[in-house]
Amino acid sequence: MRISRLLFSSTLLFAPLASAQEHTVPPAFERGGDGESFDPDQALPKLIRVQVEYIEMAHEKLTALLEEKGDSDDAALRLKVRDAITAKEAKILETFVVTSRSGHKTTVESADEFIYPTEYEPMEIVEPPTEKAPPEATKTPFCPTAFETRNLGSSLEIEPTVGENSKIIDLRLEPNMTWHTGNLVWAEDKDTIGNVSKIEMPRFYSIKARTSVTCQTGKPLFIAVHSPKSDRGEVDTSRKVMVFVKCDVVTVK
Numbered sequence: 001m002r003i004s005r006l007l008f009s010s011t012l013l014f015a016p017l018a019s020a021q022e023h024t025v026p027p028a029f030e031r032g033g034d035g036e037s038f039d040p041d042q043a044l045p046k047l048i049r050v051q052v053e054y055i056e057m058a059h060e061k062l063t064a065l066l067e068e069k070g071d072s073d074d075a076a077l078r079l080k081v082r083d084a085i086t087a088k089e090a091k092i093l094e095t096f097v098v099t100s101r102s103g104h105k106t107t108v109e110s111a112d113e114f115i116y117p118t119e120y121e122p123m124e125i126v127e128p129p130t131e132k133a134p135p136e137a138t139k140t141p142f143c144p145t146a147f148e149t150r151n152l153g154s155s156l157e158i159e160p161t162v163g164e165n166s167k168i169i170d171l172r173l174e175p176n177m178t179w180h181t182g183n184l185v186w187a188e189d190k191d192t193i194g195n196v197s198k199i200e201m202p203r204f205y206s207i208k209a210r211t212s213v214t215c216q217t218g219k220p221l222f223i224a225v226h227s228p229k230s231d232r233g234e235v236d237t238s239r240k241v242m243v244f245v246k247c248d249v250v251t252v253k
Contacts, residue, residue: 047250048160049099052175054207055081055242056228057090062240078220078244093228093241094177096156099250103161111153114180116202117144123189123197141197142187150204152180162249169215169247176208181233205229207241215247 061084069077084090100106121143159172180202187199207226215221224243230236 045252046162046166047099047101047252048162048169048171049097049248049250050156050158050160050171050173051246051248052096052156052173053244054093054095054175054177054226055085055090055244056093056239057081057084057242059238059240061089062225062242073219074222074244075219077222081242081244094154096154096175098156098158100158100160103159105157105159107155107157109151109153109155111151111155114150114152114202115147116150117146118148118201119146120144120199139189139191141191141195142189142199150178150180150202152178152204154178160247166249167217169217169249170212171215171245171247172212173245174208174210175243176206178204178206178208179229179233181205181229203233205233209243213245215245217247217249220244220246 065077065080065084068080081090085092096108098106098108123142124140154175154177156176157174161170163169182203183200184203185198185200189197191197207228209224209226211223213221213223221244222242223245226241226243227235227237228239228241
């Protein structure tokens with residue numbers, strides 16, 4: 001009986017001490033599941049800043065850069081492109097920068113609204129000319145009856161999702177650049193006094209991409225190559241446009 005009482009007493013004596021030790025460990029020295037030290041900024045909200053660059057150069061220069069790239073990452077490739085820009089062998093065509101919350105669709109746009117007709121009423125012959133209606137008034141011109149709007153300029157739509165460690169970002173993006181390059185004449189008529197009536201449709205040139213990628217925070221990623229337009233608004237395969245994207249995590253404090 002004495003032995004059992006001694007053991008029971010020792011249990012009551014040391015149990016409070018063990019509990020006290022558990023509560024004296026400072027939170028700053030706790031470690032996460034990956035073994036890293038506690039980071040007080042992990043609990044703060046995060047934003048993702050996305051930068052997309054369009055860089056134009058000769059087709060031969062692009063080929064040389066890709067051959068030199070080898071197994072190196074895209075950050076080294078972007079540094080070589082920077083040197084080409086400094087040497088006037090390439091030029092920056094457009095740069096997008098937009099900041100978004102994780103999991104939200106965000107759009108940035110610089111555009112001019114171009115309104116153009118899409119449907120026309122045909123030309124009509126009116127009553128034969130009389131003394132009050134001279135010959136030049138015997139037909140009506142083509143008349144537009146329906147219109148559409150096309151945005152000319154540049155736009156970027158993104159949907160980023162930041163990972164738990166804020167080092168990896170899943171990104172869906174759709175950058176776009178559009179130009180009006182002229183009109184196509186589908187029908188033309190001239191009256192007896194020289195007034196011209198036309199049915200025209202506009203021509204547009206676009207370079208755009210729609211993709212989903214995974215980015216490392218702060219590192220550029222090479223995502224696409226386009227053929228720009230020529231001075232006549234046609235595809236110019238002698239030149240190319242490289243597209244880079246870079247994501248940064250911004251902590252809101």
